[in-house]
C-alpha cells in the first residue's frame with residue numbers, strides 16, 4: 001500500500017514548528033527520522049493531512065552536558081548516540097543498548113525523541129530512560145514541562161505527551177560515586193525488536209546494591225519498571241539466596257504478555273534468567289565517576 005496524500009512542511013525553528021502545530025492541530029503529524037512513521041503511513045494506520053519535518057530544527061539537535069545532566073536533543077539519531085564520546089563516558093548503558101536497535105541504515109535516521117514519543121514497549125530507549133531516571137522535556141503552547149520517565153509511558157504506545165506538545169530533549173542525570181549497569185536482550189535475529197530485554201542500573205558499595213533500577217522491554221505492554229523487585233534488592237548484599245528470592249518476586253510482579261513466538265510463561269522464565277545475569281554484572285562492574 002502507499003501512503004495517503006499529505007502536505008509537507010520543513011520549518012527551520014522551534015517557533016515555526018509550534019506555529020504549524022497550532023495551525024493544523026490533530027491533522028498534523030511530526031516527522032523525525034520516519035523510521036516508524038513511514039511504515040504507519042504506508043499501512044494507512046495514520047492519515048495526517050500535513051507532515052511537519054523536524055530535520056532542519058537546530059533546537060532539537062545535539063548532545064550536551066548541562067550541569068549534572070546529559071541532555072539529548074529529540075533529533076539526535078541512534079548512530080550519533082553510538083559514536084558519542086560523552087555518552088560512552090557518562091551513560092555507557094546507552095552505548096551497550098544501541099547496537100541492539102535495528103540495523104545501520106535505520107540507526108542513521110531513527111531518533112532518540114522519535115523512539116521515546118512512539119513508546120514502543122519492545123524498544124530499547126524507553127527502557128533505558130526508565131533505568132536512568134531520565135526526564136522528558138516537552139514543549140507546547142503552555143510552555144515547557146518536564147516529565148519523569150516513570151510517569152511518561154502510560155500504556156501500549158501511549159505516553160503522557162499531549163496532542164499539542166512535542167519532545168524537545170531528554171535529560172539524563174549523571175551518576176556520582178560507584179555505579180554499575182547491565183543491558184541484555186533476547187531477539188529472534190540480531191536487530192529485531194526484543195522478545196525480552198532488561199536495562200538495569202545500581203549504585204554499589206560495601207553495604208550492597210542501592211538505587212536499583214530494573215527496566216524491561218518486550219515483557220509487558222509498555223516500557224516497565226519492576227519496582228517491587230527493585231525494592232527487595234535495595235541495600236542488600238548479593239547472594240544466591242537473594243537472587244532466587246528476586247527471581248520469584250519478579251515472576252509474581254511482572255505478568256508478562258505472550259507474543260507471536262513466545263508464551264507468557266516462556267517470557268517470564270527468560271526474564272528471570274536475565275535478572276540473574278544482570279545482578280551478577282551489576283555486582284561485578286561498578287565504575288567510579
Ligand SMILES: Cc1cc2nc3c(=O)[nH]c(=O)nc-3n(C[C@H](O)[C@H](O)[C@H](O)COP(=O)(O)OP(=O)(O)OC[C@H]3O[C@@H](n4cnc5c(N)ncnc54)[C@H](O)[C@@H]3O)c2cc1C
Nearest residue numbers: 030032033034035036037102110111114115117123124167
Ligand atoms: C525494520 C525496522 C526495525 C526496527 N527495529 C527497532 C529495534 O530493534 N528497536 C527500536 O527501538 N526501534 C526499532 N525500529 C524503530 C526505529 O528505532 C525508529 O527510529 C524509532 O521508532 C523512531 O522513529 P523515528 O525517530 O524515525 O521517528 P518517526 O518515525 O519520524 O516518528 C515516530 C513517531 O513519533 C512522533 N515524533 C517523532 N519525533 C517527535 C518529537 N520530537 N516529539 C513528539 N513526537 C515525535 C512522530 O509524529 C511519530 O508518531 C525499527 C524500525 C524499522 C523500520
